[in-house]
Amino acid sequence: MNEVSRRSVLRLLGAGTATATLGPYLAGCSAAGGAAGTGNSGREAAPWPTFVKAVGPTPDLPATLADSAVNGYYTYPSELMQSVAEPPGDGSKISAQILTYSPPPNPASANKLWAAINQALNVDLQLNLVPAAEYAQKLAAVTATNDLPDTMLITSMPRAKQFVAAKCADLTEYLSGDAIKEYPNLAAIPQYAWEAMGHVDGGIYGIPLPRARAASVFHVNRDQLDGVGATDDWTRDQFVAAMKACSAGGRYGLGTWAGGGYAVEVFAGAFGAPNGWRVDGGTFTPAYAAPEYKEAIAFARDLVKSGTFHPNSNTASQNDIMTQYYAATLAAVPGNFMNYANGVYFDRVGGRFTTDVSLPIGGQHSYLGSGIFGYTVFKKADPERIKMLLRICNYLAAPYGTVEYETVSLGLEGEHFTRTSDGLTKTALAETENENTVPVKYIADAMEFIQVPGNRKATQRGFEVYEKVVALGTPNPSLGLDSETADKDSVALGQKLSDLANGIIAGRNDLAEWDAAVQTYLRDGGQKMADEFAAASAAR
Structure with missing residues (x-):
């Protein structure tokens, strides 16, 4: 079984903790907890973004659960689709605070994957990678200051939405309703993820990182x-x-x-x-x-x-x-x-x-799980920079089977993998340069998919169990x-x-x-x- 499609193509979220299932955003909540924040203060809640199905290869196992769709694929596609027409950035520096479960990677100057992502995005991406175990403490410290990065992953944090309302950009005009169609990969994020994130003062202030809804x-x-x-x-x-x-x-x-x-x-x-x-x-x-x-x-x-x-x-x-x-x-x-x-x-x-x-x-x-790992917010900025940051997130949220997904998640052909008739084979460099060591997926991410590489029977089994479990599932009504x-x-x-x-x-x-x-x-x-x-x- 080839190693890229086994380890790098697939989303490794953890090994069964609440953090793995729900994401840190809800890992601290009790059975009768919920996402807390700031009320709408009399402002009418903005419509959630219009959902538009993602571009991508035809799944071998197409989802039947319309509102919780997770497709299944037996093999990595031989032909990729393109979801973004041109590099989304403007050549500027972008600072991003995200968590990591891996040791620190080499900097972009000595990291071919990071450099490839920068080139594809046409930005100088400055990643502040915080060990997952320390992220809540770091997040609280940063949000207490006015020295904010351009983008920041929000996870479980007291009074998170109060901070977001006070110091982060209101993205409502760019994301609500049909406006999100300008960013089609973001429009493919399922509505349940937006609902789990919740409104802030009636507006949309973040971009959720969607996850499959099967709980533990x-x-x-x-x-x-x-x-x-x-x-x-x-x-x-x-x-x-x-x-x-x-x-x-x-x-x-x-x-x-x-x-x-x-x-x-x-x-x-x-x-x-x-x-x-x-x-x-x-x-x-x-x-x-x-x-x-x-x-x-x-x-x-x-x-x-x-x-x-x-x-x-x-x-x-x-x-x-x-x-x-x-x-x-x-x-x-x-x-x-x-x-x-x-x-x-x-x-x-x-x-x-x-x-x-x-x-x-x-x-x-x-x-049902929350369907969200966390959400990304932006520092307040002028409209053109906000639009550029949204285009960056749109690129990073490209779905499986696209050119953009391959660049962000797998890297460069010949450097991080080679292509064979059976799929992809990982190189030695990919052991240290991969989507877990350069985890831009915690800035923006596509919907998950089901694939046990090289094992059609297990892929079929995973798909069938997911559809059965989610069909039986009940959501937490306090989400959002x-x-x-x-x-x-x-x-x-x-x-x-x-x-x-x-x-x-x-x-x-x-x-x-x-x-x-x-x-x-x-x-x-x-x-x-x-x-x-x-x-x-x-x-x-």
């Missing part, structure tokens, strides 16, 4: 499950039986990590708990108060009691637990669906077993809505309930404590969040 799923060792007679359409009882059968001889059915919450969110979604909030007649009620959520806690507790969870499932690092999954010590782990659908876990398993993704337990319910209380208190209040849930599951606390804790949550700010979300929803 269980990645499973299909060989082990087949060995114990587990089926794909398992019930709760069948799931429990399979996990118990896989827990013997130093192996365990399930594993999570510190902060993984014993996969309660995956169980809750499958059991029909509301995603974040339940809305009934305009009234918001937190998922924590739902009986299905309490059932999920009890279900995880019983699994721990039965010995099916790895004993370090609430203390080990994610890397340690995932290493045990790759070594076939664990039969199932929760994680980002796209790490199956883009082939990442196939690389890490290395043929030791058949890695797969499971359908939700019971096959009736699932959570504003709540000052959620902005200030949702993380701290949610952490208290998360700690209690972990205690109940581990056997340190009793399930009978849960209802009183939820009432305390409501009294200490949860009810105020609910009321503020309800008011924001009514005004939308």
Whole structure:
């Protein structure tokens, strides 16, 4: 299997954390959290951008979910399309603050990929690459000053929208409605991503980085499950039986990590708990108060009691637990669906077993992810510079199968890859110069796609599971809505309930404590969040 199409063509978002699934933008939110910000202050909300389907190759597996479309491709296209007619820049310097999950790359003067991107864009792109673990702190520090970069990735940050309203460019006149058609690759961003970003004072101030909507799923060792007679359409009882059968001889059915919450969110979604909030007649009620959520806690507790969870499932690092999954010590782990659908876990398993993704337990319910990694904002500038920055983002958001995508994501033919009848083969230089080390995808990005290179069966499987899971999914109704209380208190209040849930599951606390804790949550700010979300929803 060729290495470019395996590692570089595909979007590597992480390995199954909330950050990987939702992006840092929502990683800090609790089950009953939401995106917070500034209200519309009496300004009528601007229409969202008109959606226009992206140019690109005809997919082998065309999406049927109109509002959550993710196409599937068996192979890298032999002929590319062009989505941008001419270099979008004006030769000036552009500063951009984004995060990175990779070591620092060589500067543009000694980096052929970075230099190629600069040439294609006709700008001198100055990247301020901040390690992902430090990004929230760096973002808070920069936004507290008036010395802002030209573009900046906004992720999870208290009072983010207040900062955006005060110091960033209002892009409404360029992006609202049909105006976005001037930037067709940005027009291909699905509406749910714009909605998750939300309005700021009724306007559109950012460009969302779209993501597929499948939330966390269980990645499973299909060989082990087949060995114990587990089926794909398992019930709760069948799931429990399979996990118990896989827990013997130093192996365990399930594993999570510190902060993984014993996969309660995956169980809750499958059991029909509301995603974040339940809305009934305009009234918001937190998922924590739902009986299905309490059932999920009890279900995880019983699994721990039965010995099916790895004993370090609430203390080990994610890397340690995932290493045990790759070594076939664990039969199932929760994680980002796209790490199956883009082939990442196939690389890490290395043929030791058949890695797969499971359908939700019971096959009736699932959570939808936010569909957004974060969003990019611009420093205030004159209209011509704003338009130029929008053209830059339009180029960077070029979809799979275009000349622009290949330049940004793969680099130069002969330098970073060679073209063969089977696709592309990565060169040694691409080990250090690739879309992860020069991650301009965190300035603007196209919609994800499904492709497990060299594995038609897995590509087909990933596409079918995605369509089934998303069709069953429910969105978080608080996405894009504003709540000052959620902005200030949702993380701290949610952490208290998360700690209690972990205690109940581990056997340190009793399930009978849960209802009183939820009432305390409501009294200490949860009810105020609910009321503020309800008011924001009514005004939308």
